[in-house]
Amino acid sequence: MTVETQEETYTLDEVLAAASANHRLILWNDDTNTFDHVINCLIKHLQYTSDEAEKIAWKVHTDGKCAVLEGSYTEVDIYRKILKSEGLTVSIE
Numbered sequence: 001m002t003v004e005t006q007e008e009t010y011t012l013d014e015v016l017a018a019a020s021a022n023h024r025l026i027l028w029n030d031d032t033n034t035f036d037h038v039i040n041c042l043i044k045h046l047q048y049t050s051d052e053a054e055k056i057a058w059k060v061h062t063d064g065k066c067a068v069l070e071g072s073y074t075e076v077d078i079y080r081k082i083l084k085s086e087g088l089t090v091s092i093e
Contacts, residue, residue: 023076025069028089029060041086042068045079067093 027038035057042053046068059066068090069079076092083090 023071023073024067024093025076025079025083026065026091026093027056027060027068027083028091029064030089032089033087035061037086038088041083041088045082045086 027042035054038057038060039050039053042048042056043050048056048068056066056068069076073092080090080092
């Protein structure tokens, strides 16, 4: 039995970008989620206090978006998937 593997190559810039802590998880305003749901998700998944989560929710409401987490791409992407599964609108910058 023969097993074939596919080799993937990455540039140094791609490797460094994935490992660096300069990625941000952005929470976007939408017309779907309530303030309570957003606040509860921030508390449950990102361990914000109630006051911090409420301030973030208001910032998202008034500014249209807010960075809620900074870290490596891998870390930020995990939380993007979690918050997205809760119905929140999120992206990585």
